[in-house]
Amino acid sequence: MAMLEVKGLSISFGGLRAVDGFDLTIEEGMLYGLIGPNGAGKTTVFNLLTGVYKPDEGIVRLDGKDITGKSIVEINKGGIARTFQNIRLFKELSVLDNVKAGLHNHNTYSTIEGIFRLPKYYRVEKEMNSRAMEILKVFDLDAEADILASNLPYGKQRKLEIARAIATEPKLLLLDEPAAGMNPNETGELMDTIRFVREKFGMTILLIEHDMKLVSGICEELTVLNFGQVLTQGKTEEVLNNPAVITAYLGE
């Protein structure tokens, strides 16, 4: 069964059909890319998949379950986590606490147990700390665990956002332009990390990216979006050599 199955997804803002009849099937464990010119509707697709927007039409199934129109929180609990194009960290929290916030629904104790420092508080906090440090280590952020997230350099902030998303233990991870603003070295490093994350955490990954080196380097399949509609879908090499795709990017 496909991990993600999207059929006929559409949404309009005012008179503009931002996403129009979008179909997508991603098999489990796949590294999938969503590309397209600026304004094609890629981030809107992410917002539809994660419940930020409710679709006008269409169905979204995650691992066989219908999640269409559910709230952001329900969809995250259902197994989709994401990062954002413009980084959205918990700036005034420490790096460690950012990841621990991601563990919110996995290591739980009640507010009363927290206020009165009952035994469960200490036990679960300890579990959370070691789990969060484990995740931070994957992203080489463990040395910065104590500093405020806003004090991290840009590249590390992007990594921390991925770490926080992974903490929610998603089946499907959505990355919105993970390499934006990174230099070629950092992008290379990021590609290794993304591959490693897929192996280690057994996740299916869907990413939006403009960096063609990253896309052709790690994505197995691609969907190209143009003016809210699917231009073409298929194996990365075939798609990137498709004349229609080249036209969409470079113009006639």
Add this chain to the structure above:
Amino acid sequence: MKMNILKTMNKTTKSNTITYLLVAVVYLVVQLLVTTGNISSLMKGLLVPLCVYVIAAISLNLVVGISGELSLGHAGFMCVGAYASAFFSVLVGDALPEMLRFILAILIGAGVAAIFGILIGIPVLKLRGDYLAIVTLAFGEIIKNLMNVMYVGRDADGLHFSVTDTASLNMAPDGEVIIKGALGITGTPKNSTFTIGVILILIALFIILNLIHSRSGRAIMAIRDNRIAAESVGINITKYKLMAFSISAALAGVAGVLYAHNLSTLTVKKFDYNTSILILVFVVLGGIGNIRGSMIAAVILTVLPEVLRGLSDYRMLIYAIVLIAMMLFNWAPSAINWRAKIKAKIKNRNMKEAE
């Protein structure tokens, strides 16, 4: 790796311990001054109100600093707590032992204020920023004005309510009016003492500090820092916003209970817009999100006008100037830089001397 976790834990535990110790030390010093008779009666009368303002300030900081919402109706929650508890205390009278009655009054004040916090919070927390501030401001005024026209009496038939006057309560001749509109509640037992006030401060601190450094506190602060990101990691926004708001309201209610049981007559005059703003000033001056800071600011700004009383007409002028000066010294970017420089200089000199 383990060392890192230990370090962060120690840091927060250390900071919390300093806060508790600060309260304990101030308490002991004041008690010493009182027993040796080195404190003016004016200051003595100020001790319980100080506790009231400290509790109000730290509870408001939970909303403003930790939850990141601007509330201008905090005096409204104090008012609710004060009236509910004073009503209870007068109603029960001597039927219960004094201490038990006061403890119950505190719980009732906190509980009723919390309920109001939830009732107001459900619709209001859908708003943000300036809009929330205006609506909470309106809430505070509504509560004040409602209490100002509220009449409640008791006779053999039970309780009677009215919002016009005593006569319309339709009570039996032996009935007793408990809440008398603008005259408020009279005959509240004077149970509040400085010691109880300090104990309540410690309890409020315990609740707030432990909440902040727990899973729920993290969720509240995550929502403050980025709402959409918090939702995207599965944090229920409404639940945690409401939690912060209602805990804050409950603690403001406790401040109200302390206030009500410090005076034999309770009226709504004190619970107006000015008080809400005053509490907000404590929070802003002490540092938004800085619990210890709001306690210190509350103490300084409550004591200051009394100390300046001798200056009569110039009192509020000097108070205002001191307030501006403190605000600039604490929070102007250039002042912060200057303080950092001085600190570094002192550190360097100490190191040189050590060599």
